[in-house]
Amino acid sequence: MATRGSNRSRLLWISLLVTSLFIITLDLRGVSLLSSLRSGTQSVLAPVERLANNLFSPVGDFFSEVSNLGRSKAKIEKLEEENQELKSQVIFNENTLAQLESLKGVLDLAGKARYKTVSARVISKGATGTFSETIVLDIGSDSGVRRDMTVIAAGGLVGVVKSTTASSSIVLLMNDPSFRIGVRVAGKQDMGILLGQGDKSYSLQMLSATSAISVGDVLLARGSSGDKPFVPGVPVGRISYVENTVGQLTKEGRVNGFVDLNSLSVVSVVLSAVAGDPGDALVPQAPRPAPTVTVFVTPSPTPKE
Amino acid sequence: MEINRLPKVLLIFLSLFLLQEALISQINFLVAGFSLYLAFFMAWIIQDQRNSAVVTGFIAGLILDLSPTLEAPFGLWTLVLTSMSYLLASNVRAALDAELSPLVMLSVAVIASSFALILFLLFGAILGQEVGSASYVIRSISGNALWSALLSPLYIPLAMKLYKVTLTARQR
Numbered sequence: 066m067a068t069r070g071s072n073r074s075r076l077l078w079i080s081l082l083v084t085s086l087f088i089i090t091l092d093l094r095g096v097s098l099l100s101s102l103r104s105g106t107q108s109v110l111a112p113v114e115r116l117a118n119n120l121f122s123p124v125g126d127f128f129s130e131v132s133n134l135g136r137s138k139a140k141i142e143k144l145e146e147e148n149q150e151l152k153s154q155v156i157f158n159e160n161t162l163a164q165l166e167s168l169k170g171v172l173d174l175a176g177k178a179r180y181k182t183v184s185a186r187v188i189s190k191g192a193t194g195t196f197s198e199t200i201v202l203d204i205g206s207d208s209g210v211r212r213d214m215t216v217i218a219a220g221g222l223v224g225v226v227k228s229t230t231a232s233s234s235i236v237l238l239m240n241d242p243s244f245r246i247g248v249r250v251a252g253k254q255d256m257g258i259l260l261g262q263g264d265k266s267y268s269l270q271m272l273s274a275t276s277a278i279s280v281g282d283v284l285l286a287r288g289s290s291g292d293k294p295f296v297p298g299v300p301v302g303r304i305s306y307v308e309n310t311v312g313q314l315t316k317e318g319r320v321n322g323f324v325d326l327n328s329l330s331v332v333s334v335v336l337s338a339v340a341g342d343p344g345d346a347l348v349p350q351a352p353r354p355a356p357t358v359t360v361f362v363t364p365s366p367t368p369k370e
Numbered sequence: 371m372e373i374n375r376l377p378k379v380l381l382i383f384l385s386l387f388l389l390q391e392a393l394i395s396q397i398n399f400l401v402a403g404f405s406l407y408l409a410f411f412m413a414w415i416i417q418d419q420r421n422s423a424v425v426t427g428f429i430a431g432l433i434l435d436l437s438p439t440l441e442a443p444f445g446l447w448t449l450v451l452t453s454m455s456y457l458l459a460s461n462v463r464a465a466l467d468a469e470l471s472p473l474v475m476l477s478v479a480v481i482a483s484s485f486a487l488i489l490f491l492l493f494g495a496i497l498g499q500e501v502g503s504a505s506y507v508i509r510s511i512s513g514n515a516l517w518s519a520l521l522s523p524l525y526i527p528l529a530m531k532l533y534k535v536t537l538t539a540r541q542r
């Protein structure tokens with residue numbers, strides 16, 4: 066009996082495995098039903114994510130309600146309530162100020178390059194533990210966002226729009242392992258490919274062995290045909306390490322991105338690059354050293370006796 | 371699996387998926403991320419019978435494949451979770467005592483979810499997916515294991531209670 070039972074479950078397992086392999090094959094062959102299932106899920110999830118973001122963003126609002134439970138004295142309750150309200154107001158203000166600051170930065174960047182952009186709030190990150198680096202934005206095709214549009218933040222490149230629904234869009238971040246972008250070194254014409262590695266630093270492969278790259282060089286997006294998926298000139302990162310191995314066909318290196326992808330709150334989607342390639346106009350300015358005050362002391366002559 | 375258990379199982383895993391996608395994803399975990407869905411799934415499967423475990427694995431995998439932020443092909447999580455459920459229900463469960471202690475469930479949830487992530491990466495690599503740097507993979511898997519262990523007092527009792535709710539009177 067036990068053998069028959071285990072045979073039956075093995076048969077069930079094998080048939081379900083074959084079914085999943087069949088589904089994978091269908092997906093890899095581009096059956097649209099499966100991709101529309103995912104975008105349908107996104108349409109359902111977007112309002113829930115927006116709600117969750119509103120709840121979690123000003124954390125003080127949430128905890129202020131909990132902290133007042135079980136208090137007996139009315140006065141303490143009132144004062145604590147006021148205190149919590151003020152605290153959440155401060156947190157809310159700080160949150161809004163930070164968002165305003167990022168919005169100002171990204172609009173400055175877009176203005177310099179004369180990109181036509183639409184700004185968006187990050188309402189969710191991609192599913193954790195699935196080895197894909199994504200964020201969800203609160204705007205979609207209703208605001209003109211389409212697949213393969215460049216997404217930027219105040220520092221530079223963030224990623225590219227992967228899919229959209231009417232009111233939300235999913236952005237593939239530039240640190241995703243499947244992310245690739247053609248880059249050029251600012252001030253030179255050397256080109257290379259930047260690869261996402263899943264963490265904060267990126268891998269750089271130059272296209273030529275004679276490329277003269279050095280630590281500190283700034284990389285800009287090379288741009289794609291029709292500006293999709295990448296508009297030209299967006300700052301991508303700064304070279305932090307150059308590999309000097311004898312016999313290498315091309316030069317390789319490591320790059321630090323300009324944008325902290327873990328703390329994104331406001332980003333902009335580039336709808337079009339009005340003025341074409343901005344060249345090196347968007348290269349971030351190196352911080353100016355603070356002027357040093359030098360004081361010259363002249364010894365006063367000692368009085369003669 | 372008895373057919374009247376199916377809607378309850380489906381509802382539980384759909385709710386969990388929603389929770390994972392809308393809430394857990396908002397949290398910035400200190401080291402990598404935490405997949406509540408995976409950890410809960412492992413704690414559930416270890417209690418289940420072989421046949422129903424395989425069907426539950428298939429359903430849970432299909433639900434996880436719906437995640438719009440996934441880069442992997444549709445069906446990859448179905449393949450991984452169906453395989454994991456068979457492995458857990460037929461090989462691991464048989465080696466354990468009839469009465470599962472919380473410590474055993476914690477160990478199973480942590481080890482099995484890490485193993486599921488490795489399987490997901492391996493199958494993904496075979497299908498041509500990019501894997502990322504070694505440090506990224508190690509950080510992601512160890513981070514998930516850490517949070518699965520730390521947050522086990524929250525999801526293991528929940529998995530035990532909800533599993534009992536789905537059982538029919540005869541199965542109890």
